[in-house]
Amino acid sequence: MTSLGSSSSSTTEYVVRVPKNTSKKYNIMAFNAGDKVSCSTWTQARMERDMSNRRIYGEEETQEGAAGSEFGKKQREEARRKKYGIVTKEFKVEDQPWILKVNGKAGRRFKGLKKGGVTENASYYIFTQCADGAFEAFPVHSWYNFTPQAKHRTLTAEEAEEEWGRRNKVVNHFSIMLQRRLRGQERGEEDEEEGEKGGKKKKKGGRGGDLRIHDLEDDLEMSSDESDGSNGDDDEAKSKAKKDKGPKGKGKKKKKKGSDLEGFEDSDDGDFEGLEVDYMSDESSSEEEEPEKTKPNKGEDVPKGIDEMSDSEEESEEENKNEEDGKEEEEEEDGKKTPVQVEKKKKKDSSGESDSSEDSDIEGEAASALFMKKRTPPKRGGGRGSAGSSRTGSRPGTPSIDNAATSNTLRAAANKLEQGKRQTTVPSSETPAAKRLKMEPSPQSSSGNGTPQPASGKSTPSSSDVLLTEDAVRRYLIRKPMTTKDLLKKFQTKRTGLSSEQTVNVLAQILKRLNPERKNINDKMHFYLTE
Amino acid sequence: MSDKGQFVDLTRAKQHTGVWLVKVPKYLSQQWAKAPGRGEVGKLKIGKAQGKTAVSFSLNEELTVVQCSGEKVSSVRSPREHPFTMQTVGGQTLAVFTETSDKLALEGMVVQRAECRPAVSESYMKLKKLQIEESTKPLRFSQKLEKAITTNYKPVSNHSHNVEYEKRKKEEGKRARADKQKVLEMLFSAFEKHQYYNIRDLVDITKQPVIYLKEILREIGVYNSRGPHKSTWELKPEYRHYEEGQEDEEEKIE
Numbered sequence: 001m002t003s004l005g006s007s008s009s010s011t012t013e014y015v016v017r018v019p020k021n022t023s024k025k026y027n028i029m030a031f032n033a034g035d036k037v038s039c040s041t042w043t044q045a046r047m048e049r050d051m052s053n054r055r056i057y058g059e060e061e062t063q064e065g066a067a068g069s070e071f072g073k074k075q076r077e078e079a080r081r082k083k084y085g086i087v088t089k090e091f092k093v094e095d096q097p098w099i100l101k102v103n104g105k106a107g108r109r110f111k112g113l114k115k116g117g118v119t120e121n122a123s124y125y126i127f128t129q130c131a132d133g134a135f136e137a138f139p140v141h142s143w144y145n146f147t148p149q150a151k152h153r154t155l156t157a158e159e160a161e162e163e164w165g166r167r168n169k170v171v172n173h174f175s176i177m178l179q180r181r182l183r184g185q186e187r188g189e190e191d192e193e194e195g196e197k198g199g200k201k202k203k204k205g206g207r208g209g210d211l212r213i214h215d216l217e218d219d220l221e222m223s224s225d226e227s228d229g230s231n232g233d234d235d236e237a238k239s240k241a242k243k244d245k246g247p248k249g250k251g252k253k254k255k256k257k258g259s260d261l262e263g264f265e266d267s268d269d270g271d272f273e274g275l276e277v278d279y280m281s282d283e284s285s286s287e288e289e290e291p292e293k294t295k296p297n298k299g300e301d302v303p304k305g306i307d308e309m310s311d312s313e314e315e316s317e318e319e320n321k322n323e324e325d326g327k328e329e330e331e332e333e334d335g336k337k338t339p340v341q342v343e344k345k346k347k348k349d350s351s352g353e354s355d356s357s358e359d360s361d362i363e364g365e366a367a368s369a370l371f372m373k374k375r376t377p378p379k380r381g382g383g384r385g386s387a388g389s390s391r392t393g394s395r396p397g398t399p400s401i402d403n404a405a406t407s408n409t410l411r412a413a414a415n416k417l418e419q420g421k422r423q424t425t426v427p428s429s430e431t432p433a434a435k436r437l438k439m440e441p442s443p444q445s446s447s448g449n450g451t452p453q454p455a456s457g458k459s460t461p462s463s464s465d466v467l468l469t470e471d472a473v474r475r476y477l478i479r480k481p482m483t484t485k486d487l488l489k490k491f492q493t494k495r496t497g498l499s500s501e502q503t504v505n506v507l508a509q510i511l512k513r514l515n516p517e518r519k520n521i522n523d524k525m526h527f528y529l530t531e
Numbered sequence: 532m533s534d535k536g537q538f539v540d541l542t543r544a545k546q547h548t549g550v551w552l553v554k555v556p557k558y559l560s561q562q563w564a565k566a567p568g569r570g571e572v573g574k575l576k577i578g579k580a581q582g583k584t585a586v587s588f589s590l591n592e593e594l595t596v597v598q599c600s601g602e603k604v605s606s607v608r609s610p611r612e613h614p615f616t617m618q619t620v621g622g623q624t625l626a627v628f629t630e631t632s633d634k635l636a637l638e639g640m641v642v643q644r645a646e647c648r649p650a651v652s653e654s655y656m657k658l659k660k661l662q663i664e665e666s667t668k669p670l671r672f673s674q675k676l677e678k679a680i681t682t683n684y685k686p687v688s689n690h691s692h693n694v695e696y697e698k699r700k701k702e703e704g705k706r707a708r709a710d711k712q713k714v715l716e717m718l719f720s721a722f723e724k725h726q727y728y729n730i731r732d733l734v735d736i737t738k739q740p741v742i743y744l745k746e747i748l749r750e751i752g753v754y755n756s757r758g759p760h761k762s763t764w765e766l767k768p769e770y771r772h773y774e775e776g777q778e779d780e781e782e783k784i785e
Contacts, residue, residue: 011578048536
């Protein structure tokens with residue numbers, strides 16, 4: 001190394017060597033400056049070739065021999081390819097991308113793609129300075145551009161397209177991945193018992209963000225606003241679920257926006273926002289609940305010839321179950337104020353779950369219901385309404401109850417037709433009628449619906465041997481302790497002329513008035529009176 | 532997942548060695564390849580002139596001889612002086628890794644990029660001219676022949692290839708019908724290997740006359756006239772047992 005000094009400049013000379021040994025191949029590893037990669041932070045690095053393209057480039061090896069193979073197929077294929085001049089690229093290991101893993105499993109991953117054309121017109125050399133001050137120049141063999149690989153979950157192409165279509169509507173982007181994950185969970189767990197999942201989900205309903213076309217399975221998983229007053233939604237959702245899932249009923253206490261359900265009339269997101277279920281006043285609630293009263297209840301009373309859909313079968317199954325359930329439900333709901341809870345309960349009841357589970361749940365809740373009932377003023381109208389409506393997987397917007405036997409048939413038919421459609425406008429005549437019916441047996445002024453509906457609905461059970469009255473109940477309870485189930489059995493819908501919903505509601509009212517004593521026999525809550 | 536792949540040797544990277552990435556013209560790298568002995572190719576001059584760093588490379592004398600294609604000895608010499616243009620590594624983080632047959636190692640980071648440019652001179656221009664001339668020459672060209680070629684296409688009574696073929700055929704003789712059982716065995720073993728066969732291939736395999744073979748095939752097999760495996764023979768379903776052993780086939784024929 002010689003130094004040449006001169007007046008205003010100094011130059012130092014270094015020898016440049018180009019070593020002859022070619023065993024080591026030098027390559028460039030290029031990172032984008034924005035990725036902030038610093039080799040000094042690497043404690044450990046692993047690198048390997050990414051061979052995932054091998055099967056694309058290498059011919060797909062069909063199974064040799066045995067079934068499905070032809071004799072001489074390979075040669076024929078080759079001859080054919082030559083004839084048509086099809087040239088397939090070879091799979092060169094040299095050209096395959098690198099996979100670089102830094103700092104072990106939790107560290108970053110990079111993919112290095114080979115950059116073509118680097119050595120075509122000019123050569124790159126790496127100049128390193130050696131101990132003796134001379135420079136050594138090594139030619140660069142190839143250049144790889146390394147990009148970091150995402151570790152977080154990403155959307156697939158289909159999902160991305162979906163979301164793109166909704167980009168103007170979705171405000172809450174976090175929910176996108178959340179829903180996707182939950183959808184996956186849902187598929188994994190078929191018959192899970194509800195609920196708390198509903199509560200756990202933190203969803204801020206995006207506006208219109210939940211407007212989606214989903215398959216049924218998806219419907220149930222979609223979480224919707226927990227807030228709520230849209231009992232309507234809830235009920236419809238449940239009814240839809242029930243209808244289509246039948247015994248498999250997922251019983252998820254999730255609410256769905258109506259628009260999510262297949263086959264339903266399109267409704268905008270905001271349709272149900274204003275719905276308020278006000279348990280304080282029977283009026284409003286009745287209007288809300290009535291539309292959702294399930295027709296299936298009716299269906300029972302009516303000769304099933306109208307519609308042999310499985311719905312009716314399901315309904316009847318659930319009917320029986322729900323009669324018992326409904327009772328407790330009512331009582332519970334009288335106490336319950338949060339709509340959410342109400343819905344949960346409703347969902348529970350309305351799902352096609354096994355009876356046993358329901359029963360055990362219900363019994364316990366009946367007790368709590370009664371307790372709560374004491375605490376709170378009797379505002380049962382709304383509760384009852386919701387109970388009734390939800391009980392049997394309430395069909396949305398179906399005028400549920402009708403007393404006159406003749407009109408039962410017609411209504412049943414009409415309602416079944418309307419099932420599946422979410423209707424917010426329901427012949428309001430029905431609803432107050434139903435309400436009215438419930439009110440009748442119990443002259444409860446507080447719950448009296450002011451809605452005058454004389455025509456449709458005075459419930460004089462046409463041919464009833466048994467009237468669901470307070471006296472009747474009292475008699476039973478004095479005679480011996482009974483569970484709510486037993487009581488309901490006594491007042492069969494066929495004999496009282498009331499629908500099961502009504503029965504339940506009325507019975508709940510009566511019990512509230514009677515305030516019977518309770519005893520636990522065989523783990524079941526029995527009521528009894530001592531006069 | 533992170534257990535696959537070789538470890539990259541990070542020892543040299545830890546030393547924070549900085550390297551230069553230099554872009555070098557093709558002709559220069561060709562000259563460097565000819566370097567004898569230890570590989571010394573020239574000298575790098577790094578100077579500071581009025582605050583600016585000037586880097587320049589001078590090629591050794593003996594390496595300036597340019598090899599050119601063709602017979603004539605080149606009178607062209609490559610230039611000797613090559614100033615470097617220094618550039619920053621800004622938008623990219625460049626690292627150098629080496630690959631040997633068994634090992635990967637990270638050598639260091641690039642701290643400086645440079646381009647090696649030839650100092651423009653007469654010799655360089657001549658060199659370029661030479662290069663252009665070479666590159667414009669087409670790869671294929673027509674050549675005029677003085678004499679016509681008469682060594683091919685001579686008429687022959689019978690081509691040698693043909694003669695061989697006929698001899699071979701004669702040796703083989705006509706295909707004789709073998710014992711039916713034997714033929715069946717041959718067929719079954721053939722169908723063990725592949726499912727579909729062309730009749731021609733079966734004739735080759737069994738060396739039986741076509742008609743006889745066809746008769747046998749009609750008994751045990753079925754002909755696919757349509758479908759993905761067109762015009763092929765396969766065994767009848769009852770004779771097929773492709774997952775399990777082939778013994779059942781034997782049983783079936785009995």
